[in-house]
Amino acid sequence: MEVNIGQNQVLLQIKSDDRYLRLVRTMVEEISLLAGFAPHDISDIVLAVDEACANIIKHAYGGDKSKDIFIKLSLLSSGIEVILKDYGRKVSPEKMKGRELDEIRPGGLGIYFMKKIMDSVQYITRDSVEGTELIMVKYVKKCG
Amino acid sequence: MEVNIGQNQVLLQIKSDDRYLRLVRTMVEEISLLAGFAPHDISDIVLAVDEACANIIKHAYGGDKSKDIFIKLSLLSSGIEVILKDYGRKVSPEKMKGRELDEIRPGGLGIYFMKKIMDSVQYITRDSVEGTELIMVKYVKKCG
Amino acid sequence: MEFERKTESDVDVILLKGDMDSHTSPKARDFFAGILKEGKKKIVVDLDGVKYISSAGLATLIEVFQKMHRYGGSLKLCGMNETTKGIFEIAKLDSIFAIYETKDKAVAAFSS
Amino acid sequence: MEFERKTESDVDVILLKGDMDSHTSPKARDFFAGILKEGKKKIVVDLDGVKYISSAGLATLIEVFQKMHRYGGSLKLCGMNETTKGIFEIAKLDSIFAIYETKDKAVAAFSS
Numbered sequence A, B: 001m002e003v004n005i006g007q008n009q010v011l012l013q014i015k016s017d018d019r020y021l022r023l024v025r026t027m028v029e030e031i032s033l034l035a036g037f038a039p040h041d042i043s044d045i046v047l048a049v050d051e052a053c054a055n056i057i058k059h060a061y062g063g064d065k066s067k068d069i070f071i072k073l074s075l076l077s078s079g080i081e082v083i084l085k086d087y088g089r090k091v092s093p094e095k096m097k098g099r100e101l102d103e104i105r106p107g108g109l110g111i112y113f114m115k116k117i118m119d120s121v122q123y124i125t126r127d128s129v130e131g132t133e134l135i136m137v138k139y140v141k142k143c144g
Numbered sequence C, D: 001m002e003f004e005r006k007t008e009s010d011v012d013v014i015l016l017k018g019d020m021d022s023h024t025s026p027k028a029r030d031f032f033a034g035i036l037k038e039g040k041k042k043i044v045v046d047l048d049g050v051k052y053i054s055s056a057g058l059a060t061l062i063e064v065f066q067k068m069h070r071y072g073g074s075l076k077l078c079g080m081n082e083t084t085k086g087i088f089e090i091a092k093l094d095s096i097f098a099i100y101e102t103k104d105k106a107v108a109a110f111s112s
């Protein structure tokens, strides 16, 4: 991941350890506040990013706590962009889709939450590049 | 700043903009919690790091909001280490000392707070290296 | 996460404290496994001390719900805040779980 | 930061809301500059809505304190939480400022 950030960006680097998820959540909360989101939207965005990180730890890194996760948060003119970069197992982006909710079972809600909450959720893998980049965007709605 | 972090470290990169101080504070709070500090110590550590960042923005970067600040937080076996790296104006470390409190005046409390709160406060500049590194350590006290 | 357990008449009331995310949920799972082993039929889980719940926390509660259902027990939830209520709603779990505003209402519902 | 101002008998009560750090303190400074221009002699600053204060926030209050002192006015503080009280103590400002637990006590102190 490049080390240049813009004026409206912050970059957090953590290890793939679940104990840092709280830290990630408070960070997303603060940036969402700066972006001008309403409290209800802020808790949603926090959930989406938490789920994305938890998935990287569990699926991309298979529970290995020693790997790197880069989280870049950007304040857009009216919204927020979250980029999560890992160097773990790649899965083809088409496979990253949430399930339907008709069946009640433990698990399988993470991607559903992310897609439901964010305006855009995009997994990017490239043959020449290690790992996966996940780009999520949410805009501040003017009313409602 | 190197981009390798250890298992017990997190790295935050922000621009030298005061609006990110809240984010820095919540992050320091979360890591201090993980380190096992008592609530009273946690607010003190948060204060020390806030003051250090505010000083970098004001003094090292002269209020320029577009510069980089790297904040590396490490969980020690019994405490916390905070490293702040800037690429701004260097001042010889001996000049970085807090004033006495006998005179009541606005300003000049930042370094006093940092030294009062942390167990160790160390400014490092090198001729061959741009900017300043500030290393602060605080240990969890077993009693009292 | 912290867990407090008390009995009100024949109902087991479990008070959860802390965020229920993928870090803390394994502990919650272990805790509930111990309780379910006793075959408890009436359980109220009070989420008053839970500020945040992720899909990992929801999975834990769904598991408890389903296991209890299998042996004829019943689970009721209470004490949600705006955030946790919102998360149950997005997951459409608010219609699956028996959710009450307060612990007293949840306990009372067992004897009505 | 947000500022609320009201008058109780002849005392100006200023309620501050938000963290007082180096980001927000310039706004607080401007706000107080407006009030001091009126030459107000009795001011209570209620910090009940202030969760955090840094040296920049303290500098703002010291400035108000000193400016009022110069024209014969008097400033009282109230509503501190554990954190802000602790920060005043480290700075040894708890013995400089007139600090009261509640707004009512601070206002009452002006007429005693």
Ligand SMILES: Nc1ncnc2c1ncn2[C@@H]1O[C@H](COP(=O)(O)OP(=O)(O)O)[C@@H](O)[C@H]1O
Pocket (backbone or CB within 6 Å): A051, A055, A056, A058, A059, A060, A089, A090, A091, A095, A096, A097, A098, A099, A107, A108, A109, A110, A111, A112
């Ligand atoms: N970061 C990731 N890397 C690799 N695979 C992933 C990643 N995130 C999700 N997946 C795959 O997508 C599936 C669905 O994810 P999700 O909806 O979060 O449910 P769950 O994690 O509970 O299985 C996962 O089971 C996994 O196979």
Ligand SMILES: Nc1ncnc2c1ncn2[C@@H]1O[C@H](COP(=O)(O)OP(=O)(O)O)[C@@H](O)[C@H]1O
Pocket (backbone or CB within 6 Å): B055, B056, B058, B059, B060, B089, B090, B091, B095, B096, B097, B098, B099, B107, B108, B109, B110, B111, B112
């Ligand atoms: N990061 C820094 N870079 C350069 N100079 C600094 C830095 N931090 C502090 N200083 C110098 O040390 C002095 C004392 O700092 P401090 O105790 O925080 O009080 P204040 O910032 O209110 O002046 C400053 O006025 C400044 O000259």
